Amino acid sequence: DIDECAIGTHNCSTAETCYNIQGSFRCLSFECPSNYRKVSDMRCERISCFNYLDCQNTPVRITYYQLNFQTNIVVPAHIFRIGPSPAYAGDNIILTITQGNEESYFSTRRLNSYTGIVYLQRQVKEPKDFLLDVEMKLWRQGTYTTFLAKIYIFITAHAY
Secondary structure, three states, X not given: OOOHHHHOOOOOOOOOXXXXXXXXXXXXXXXXXXXXXXXXXXXEEEOOOOOHHHHHHOOOEEEEEEEEEEOOOOOXXXXXXXXXXXXXXXXXXXXXEEEOOXXXXXXXXXXXXXXXXXXXXXXOOOOEEEEEEEEEEEEEOOEEEEEEEEEEEEEEOOOO
C-alpha cells in the first residue's frame, strides 16, 4: 500500500482531508451543518437550540470517524464502541443507525445501560464505502441529550 496522502500524490482539494485506505485513498470533507460550529477537525458542536424539543432532538455534538476493514473480516465484528464520557450511575442510552444502513450490513447492541456497539452483521463481499449516522440518545437525570457519530467505513479488498 502506498500512502498517497503522506506523499502528496492525491487529488483532494484544500477543503478536503485525504484519508489513506488499502490500495487507494479517499477525499473526505468534514462540514458542520448550520447552527453548528467546528470545534476540532472532526467535531461540530451545536451553537443554540430554540425550544425544549429542538434541544432534545438535535445532536449537541456531531463527531466524524473513519474506519478501515478488509472484505475478509470475520462477522459478527464489533467495529465501533460508543457511550457518554464520563458515564454516571442512572445513565441510559438508546442507539440508532439513522442513515447509511439501507442494506442492513450493520447493527447496534447495548453492552450495558451506558455503552453500545456498532457491529458488522453480514459479510461485505466486494470493496465498498459506507457513511453511517449513528445516533446516541443519552437519558440522564430526566432529559435526553442526542449525540451523532458520522462513521466513514471503508471495506477494501484483502491483501493476499
